[in-house]
Amino acid sequence: MYTFSSKLKTFSFALMIVGLLGVAYGFLSTPNSVEDVKVMLQESHDSHGEVATSHDNVNHGESHETAHSDDTHAEHAFHYLKNKPWSALYVALFFFFMISLATLAFYAIQHASQAGWPVVLFRVMEGITAYLPVGAVLLFVFFVLSSLHMNHLFTWMDADVVAHDELIQNKSGYLNVPFFLLRAAIYIIGWVVYRQYARKLTLAQDKANDNSNYTKLFKSSAAFLVFFLVSESMMSWDWIMSLDPHWFSTLFGWYVFASMIVSAVTTIALISIYLKGKGYLEFVNNSHLHDLAKFMFGFSIFWTYLWFSQFMLIWYANIPEEVTYFASRFSEYKIPFLGMLVLNFAFPLLVLMNSDFKRVNWFIVCTGIIILIGHYVDIFVMIMPATVGDQWFFGISEISSVLLVLGLFIYVVFTALTKAPLLAKGNPFIKESEHFHY
Amino acid sequence: MSSKVIQAMYNDDDVLMDAVKEVRAANHHIEEVYTPFPVHGLDKAMGLKGTRIAITAFMYGCVGFSFAIWMMNYMMIEQWPQDIGGKPSFSFFLNMPAFVPIMFELSVFFAAHLMVITFYMRSRLWPFKKAENPDPRTTDDMFVMEVLVDGNEASLISFLENTGTVEIKVTEK
Numbered sequence: 060m061y062t063f064s065s066k067l068k069t070f071s072f073a074l075m076i077v078g079l080l081g082v083a084y085g086f087l088s089t090p091n092s093v094e095d096v097k098v099m100l101q102e103s104h105d106s107h108g109e110v111a112t113s114h115d116n117v118n119h120g121e122s123h124e125t126a127h128s129d130d131t132h133a134e135h136a137f138h139y140l141k142n143k144p145w146s147a148l149y150v151a152l153f154f155f156f157m158i159s160l161a162t163l164a165f166y167a168i169q170h171a172s173q174a175g176w177p178v179v180l181f182r183v184m185e186g187i188t189a190y191l192p193v194g195a196v197l198l199f200v201f202f203v204l205s206s207l208h209m210n211h212l213f214t215w216m217d218a219d220v221v222a223h224d225e226l227i228q229n230k231s232g233y234l235n236v237p238f239f240l241l242r243a244a245i246y247i248i249g250w251v252v253y254r255q256y257a258r259k260l261t262l263a264q265d266k267a268n269d270n271s272n273y274t275k276l277f278k279s280s281a282a283f284l285v286f287f288l289v290s291e292s293m294m295s296w297d298w299i300m301s302l303d304p305h306w307f308s309t310l311f312g313w314y315v316f317a318s319m320i321v322s323a324v325t326t327i328a329l330i331s332i333y334l335k336g337k338g339y340l341e342f343v344n345n346s347h348l349h350d351l352a353k354f355m356f357g358f359s360i361f362w363t364y365l366w367f368s369q370f371m372l373i374w375y376a377n378i379p380e381e382v383t384y385f386a387s388r389f390s391e392y393k394i395p396f397l398g399m400l401v402l403n404f405a406f407p408l409l410v411l412m413n414s415d416f417k418r419v420n421w422f423i424v425c426t427g428i429i430i431l432i433g434h435y436v437d438i439f440v441m442i443m444p445a446t447v448g449d450q451w452f453f454g455i456s457e458i459s460s461v462l463l464v465l466g467l468f469i470y471v472v473f474t475a476l477t478k479a480p481l482l483a484k485g486n487p488f489i490k491e492s493e494h495f496h497y
Numbered sequence: 498m499s500s501k502v503i504q505a506m507y508n509d510d511d512v513l514m515d516a517v518k519e520v521r522a523a524n525h526h527i528e529e530v531y532t533p534f535p536v537h538g539l540d541k542a543m544g545l546k547g548t549r550i551a552i553t554a555f556m557y558g559c560v561g562f563s564f565a566i567w568m569m570n571y572m573m574i575e576q577w578p579q580d581i582g583g584k585p586s587f588s589f590f591l592n593m594p595a596f597v598p599i600m601f602e603l604s605v606f607f608a609a610h611l612m613v614i615t616f617y618m619r620s621r622l623w624p625f626k627k628a629e630n631p632d633p634r635t636t637d638d639m640f641v642m643e644v645l646v647d648g649n650e651a652s653l654i655s656f657l658e659n660t661g662t663v664e665i666k667v668t669e670k
Contacts, residue, residue, distance in 0.1 A: 371594050375582055414551065
């Protein structure tokens with residue numbers, strides 16, 4: 060049995076407290092009115108002016124020719140800055156939620172395919188999926204707050220916007236608040252029900268004399284995967300793609316899934332290595348970690364493949380309503396948008412290509428941390444351009460939102476790990492998994 | 498090249514694996530093992546060095562990648578610039594996304610084909626080559642281990658007989 064070390068518990072609480080303070084600061088420091096923003100912009104112009112060359116001054120002059128455009132600019136900036144702490148929180152909530160959701164999918168795939176090797180890792184995966192109900196409730200609360208106009212992330216929720224927008228009006232049969240919340244509730248209930256049912260069955264299987272629980276688990280996992288693949292795709296349209304309600308991409312669900320699954324496998328590997336370092340999981344050998352690293356490598360390339368497939372078709376066709384998505388990312392988000400390709404593709408490709416490196420723990424840990432940062436940036440670049448536009452920067456709100464949710468994630472996951480033995484000893488494939496070697 | 502070898506035949510891969518380990522533990526030299534299918538873990542049990550084909554695959558992939566870059570630049574930018582979908586046709590960099598699938602495919606093509614050719618050359622396999630396996634049954638259901646005789650032949654035979662072999666043959670090689 061695993062015991063949650065008090066050091067790690069203190070660490071998770073510290074993260075949560077620091078994160079909470081930072082998030083609160085982020086919310087309190089948003090400007091109160093358009094006037095404040097005007098003053099702010101003026102100040103930043105003045106300070107620029109002091110150091111700026113004449114070339115810069117020309118640029119400023121062009122973009123703010125009249126007082127009128129200054130006003131609309133300030134108004135836009137005001138709305139973006141108001142959204143900023145909410146968006147930062149949303150990115151962090153979604154990021155950790157998607158890790159646990161994709162871990163659940165990975166777990167269900169292992170059951171449905173009756174794979175032998177990962178059985179020794181099942182309890183680690185169950186620990187990570189314990190965050191699923193918590194994260195799902197937080198996200199749902201977030202959506203309810205959005206629908207109450209506490210924030211303006213989802214512009215299609217704003218009746219004023221819809222009244223002047225024929226494209227959104229045409230989509231309002233799908234994009235309306237009650238149906239949106241109903242769909243979110245259906246996805247969440249479906250995922251959480253499978254998670255709790257699977258957990259109950261594996262615990263029962265440990266004590267059982269026959270494989271009836273295992274058979275039920277196999278069947279429910281297969282059924283869950285069917286539900287998951289449809290609901291995950293719709294979730295990505297609802298929760299992310301609808302932030303840009305005019306834009307659509309047919310492979311968006313897959314793209315989000317690729318990001319999810321690679322982060323999930325990485326998290327499984329990192330937590331397994333941590334537990335092994337603490338002297339638990341003595342039955343996990345480096346062949347298991349090798350397999351996880353292979354998945355990290357493979358899914359990183361899979362993610363790049365989907366990223367590029369989405370990009371190339373839109374780039375080639377060059378249809379105005381589609382390219383706006385990439386135009387804003389190339390102009391305002393160039394560093395995170397192209398930087399994540401280095402983090403998520405070039406780095407794992409070169410570091411994890413060698414078979415021997417996949418068995419070296421510190422290689423997996425380093426690459427894993429890079430991959431997680433890269434996919435955080437990926438989610439960041441999916442969400443931020445629609446909600447904060449050109450007003451983005453990586454500041455206190457963003458960092459403390461990550462710390463807050465990370466602290467909660469660590470607390471929930473490691474608490475769940477203490478609840479059951481770390482070896483799912485009742486699984487019929489347990490011997491195969493323990494003797495797994497490559 | 499005449500050295501005496503003992504060919505010990507087995508009819509089960511698990512028995513063979515144990516035999517290989519025993520023979521190696523007794524410090525006899527295994528020349529070669531012939532099996533009808535790849536036996537998982539046999540290379541490690543025989544103490545063979547890891548394959549270096551992965552390194553060649555990486556290098557061939559790089560060759561294919563570079564070749565694709567050169568080829569697309571020559572064909573689409575330098576030699577006969579073509580206007581496809583209004584994309585600027587005088588810059589490799591601005592057209593690069595369109596060439597990525599070709600770069601990818603040629604990397605895979607070069608890596609795969611050259612790797613197969615390398616493997617054949619390294620294993621000395623070519624068309625119309627006469628089979629080297631000592632017994633045609635190794636293509637069916639028999640596993641043959643060839644052990645070099647370097648000392649007392651009779652004691653080696655009796656040692657091998659205890660490893661579960663079904664047939665033993667002594668030949669010159």
